Amino acid sequence: MNEVKFKLDQRKRGGFFIEEGDKQIGEMVIGLSDHTLTVYHTEVAPEMEGKGLAKKMFDEMVRYARENGLVVVPLCEYVHAQLRRHPEEYADVWSR
Template structure:
């Protein structure tokens, strides 16, 4: 499996991707604007579910947010659930006002 890759357009839209060879097996879609990274959607191919891939995407996204001093608006149900379940891990990047 390839490491997590990021694709970002000039307009601030982008995604983190996981691939197995040429096959996309996971993605996390986001938009960056005004110091916020709004995460909309996380998806892993059904045959790869249960292997921690969504967590890898989450870790890559949080690392990117920290490196670029961004606050994360977790509109994606998976990301929001993880932020609520482990607030101590994500307190520094979590924009709670925007997500509620």
């Protein structure tokens, strides 16, 4: 299926993206600091909703946070909802 790509600029802003062909169909906008990964927004193209793309980006974001010893600050409603639903599973990365 679609691969999640990670892009970051010099200011440590960017995110996780899914593309289909030359079109971006999903994005999770983030910012990094020394110890935190802040998620600002998650969006999937309307025609691709319900196919698990947001969850795929979420899982990749959590993997990245764990591998880099970061705490997630969920300003995005989708990410906050995922963390709230499974607090034990994400206790190691969730900044409440």
